[in-house]
Amino acid sequence: MTNIKRAVLAATVSVVALASAATADVKIAFIDPLSGPFGPSGDAAFTSYKLAFEKLNAAGGLNGEQVELTGYDNKISPKESLVQLQKAIDSGVRYVFQGNGSSVSAAIIDAVSKHNARNPGEEVLFLNYAAVTPAFTNEACSFWHFRFDAHADMKMNAITDYILARGDINKVYLIGQDYVFGEAVAAAAVKQLGEKNSAIEIVGNELHPLGKVKDFTPYIQKIQSSGAQAVITGNWGQDMVLLVKAAADSGLTIPFLTFYGGSVGAVAALGEGAMGTLYQVNEGITNLEASPEQYALIEEYKDRFPDYDYYYHRAFLAVDMLKAAAEKAGSTDPIAVANALEGLSINGAYGPITMRAEDHQAQQNLYISTVSDDVKYGVDNIKLGWKLVDGGSVSAASAEEPTTCKMERP
Amino acid sequence: METIVFSLLNGTIYGLLLFMLSSGLTLIFSMMGVLNFAHASFYMLGAYCAYTIMGVTNFWLALLLAPILVGAVGMGVERWGLRKVHANGHVAELLFTFGLAYLIDEVVKIIWGRTSVNYKVPESLDFTLFTLYGSNYPAYRIFILFVSIFMLVSLWYLLKKTRVGLIIQAALTHPHMVGHLGHNVPLVFMGVFGAGCALAGLAGVIGGNYFITDPAMAVQMGPIVFVVVVVGGLGSLEGAFVAAMLIGILQTSAVSINASFADIFGFLGMTATSEVGGITIASLAPMLPFLMLVLILIVKPTGLMGDREV
Numbered sequence: 168m169t170n171i172k173r174a175v176l177a178a179t180v181s182v183v184a185l186a187s188a189a190t191a192d193v194k195i196a197f198i199d200p201l202s203g204p205f206g207p208s209g210d211a212a213f214t215s216y217k218l219a220f221e222k223l224n225a226a227g228g229l230n231g232e233q234v235e236l237t238g239y240d241n242k243i244s245p246k247e248s249l250v251q252l253q254k255a256i257d258s259g260v261r262y263v264f265q266g267n268g269s270s271v272s273a274a275i276i277d278a279v280s281k282h283n284a285r286n287p288g289e290e291v292l293f294l295n296y297a298a299v300t301p302a303f304t305n306e307a308c309s310f311w312h313f314r315f316d317a318h319a320d321m322k323m324n325a326i327t328d329y330i331l332a333r334g335d336i337n338k339v340y341l342i343g344q345d346y347v348f349g350e351a352v353a354a355a356a357v358k359q360l361g362e363k364n365s366a367i368e369i370v371g372n373e374l375h376p377l378g379k380v381k382d383f384t385p386y387i388q389k390i391q392s393s394g395a396q397a398v399i400t401g402n403w404g405q406d407m408v409l410l411v412k413a414a415a416d417s418g419l420t421i422p423f424l425t426f427y428g429g430s431v432g433a434v435a436a437l438g439e440g441a442m443g444t445l446y447q448v449n450e451g452i453t454n455l456e457a458s459p460e461q462y463a464l465i466e467e468y469k470d471r472f473p474d475y476d477y478y479y480h481r482a483f484l485a486v487d488m489l490k491a492a493a494e495k496a497g498s499t500d501p502i503a504v505a506n507a508l509e510g511l512s513i514n515g516a517y518g519p520i521t522m523r524a525e526d527h528q529a530q531q532n533l534y535i536s537t538v539s540d541d542v543k544y545g546v547d548n549i550k551l552g553w554k555l556v557d558g559g560s561v562s563a564a565s566a567e568e569p570t571t572c573k574m575e576r577p
Numbered sequence: 578m579e580t581i582v583f584s585l586l587n588g589t590i591y592g593l594l595l596f597m598l599s600s601g602l603t604l605i606f607s608m609m610g611v612l613n614f615a616h617a618s619f620y621m622l623g624a625y626c627a628y629t630i631m632g633v634t635n636f637w638l639a640l641l642l643a644p645i646l647v648g649a650v651g652m653g654v655e656r657w658g659l660r661k662v663h664a665n666g667h668v669a670e671l672l673f674t675f676g677l678a679y680l681i682d683e684v685v686k687i688i689w690g691r692t693s694v695n696y697k698v699p700e701s702l703d704f705t706l707f708t709l710y711g712s713n714y715p716a717y718r719i720f721i722l723f724v725s726i727f728m729l730v731s732l733w734y735l736l737k738k739t740r741v742g743l744i745i746q747a748a749l750t751h752p753h754m755v756g757h758l759g760h761n762v763p764l765v766f767m768g769v770f771g772a773g774c775a776l777a778g779l780a781g782v783i784g785g786n787y788f789i790t791d792p793a794m795a796v797q798m799g800p801i802v803f804v805v806v807v808v809g810g811l812g813s814l815e816g817a818f819v820a821a822m823l824i825g826i827l828q829t830s831a832v833s834i835n836a837s838f839a840d841i842f843g844f845l846g847m848t849a850t851s852e853v854g855g856i857t858i859a860s861l862a863p864m865l866p867f868l869m870l871v872l873i874l875i876v877k878p879t880g881l882m883g884d885r886e887v
Contacts, residue, residue: 202691203793210692345860371835376863379797381788382591385832388583391712405693409789418705418713432695 192232266297352401383413435547535559584830592825593725601773607812623781651774693791810883
């Protein structure tokens, strides 16, 4: 009897050992909110990475090695993120993806730099796909950090150019989340509007607590009484959805020029009212002309994750770039990959993307879009979807911004 | 002028919701002498139950059934949980409700997921009721106002004008005497606890789609409710009402004030570019209830209308 038990135990142990040996070539961590007010934002990105890495593994992996992706819930807290980061590093993770919340990213950049200085040979790379505070690729730049999303100044440039081109907006209201990112957005808007056209008046500049406001109606009524003709906001996640929901309830129908109007549920909250009032600037929308493979990818994503829409195009771009870099380096060692990533350029579905070597800021086309009912792909499971506005295409070259980064290389 | 009207209107609605939540809490407190830490969790349960019931039937049935369901859960908690713990004193009860809050949080996450659910305002109430100073006013807000006032009046009538209310009031202050007179005091306690939870559930049903229904709603609402109860005076319904309205209106109107510290204390030489001078009243809105709590405890530890120390 005891022998049989032992045999079963031994067999189980060996199966487990085999299973883990087969999957654990390269471990990659995804650290972002997977619960709470920003849970949908984190989860939508996590599902994008899941699909991207599944496809990568099926196509032969990262330079021939299979990738294992693990999600870590940081509850959008920098403190919790560091705990999760340590947990990930302890389990052998060498690449970390994170994006939601610049406050979190700042903490991770710092922790990763310290870890790499103390543990030579066990370096960790931080691949940032959405935290867009400009400082990360300027005065606070780090060799261990790569950003795959256009930063706040670049996006704001596209928005302010669009406001000038429209010509019918003279009063602008700025509202944002009260943390480093919201401050950066407001500062960029004030600076750029002032430099480009001093005739445009900023009638309000407001920051609200991050993820705590449940009812934006008082803010909306303030916007209404200010006589604003457009709102610029960097809000994302629940703060984006509730802001436009309150605007719709109060009958505020001026343009909302946003970074993250594509946050899950924002279009559904506005409904028909979103057409011509909700705008976003990002690196690509599903209703742009694209290859059949890209359309197939969009449809496969929707099929697999019906709660979300193909939104994090940059997640797929980041994985493609990582793959190209590993092949170029002929290795999956983080330092070799980081060196290969510098200056690397690949062709994305909506144009080329280049990782600028001097500051690790990706350069890519930006697109300004608004909501329309005449589209191929809807979002939020309704027929409304994102459509490019006239002249809304900003080439990578004109979206590029100078950097003050003086990078220290290992 | 329009700012004042809107602030008053929105503040009143928010205040009434707060009162609906805290009335149950303060009733339970006067009865057991223990703050129910899990109270806001029953608010969350109400919202989630309503969301599920609405998915199967309609909103009106949810409005009726969800509070009853939450009330039943509350009675169960009292009957099989709190009553047993009660024998071990107040600290044990406090810890019990504390643990219960976490338990409900996790159960909600397991059943309904970790992110918010799409609990919507019913279509029959999703229209603009009137336009005020160029701003649309949604009918659902006025609906909340009416439900809250209806609840307020019924509660007042029940407690002050009926025989049941008489027994409850007596049991709150002199439980042993009421017991000796032949009334079933444990049953009264269970009923009051259930009713308190049902009120929180009702607040969840109408507040869940007005705000947002997610697993964090209990944690975010909890502290405010305690502030209302403490500021109003522990165990005083009238106090809770005054405090809820005060906090509702204060918090809502603070958001619409653009003035910064520099504008107010400018005569002292404070400039808008300085660290403190740049702080606006609007950005202080979330802090105001807690500031009030601290001040009240310093000035009048029994709360606005309470008769016992915290």
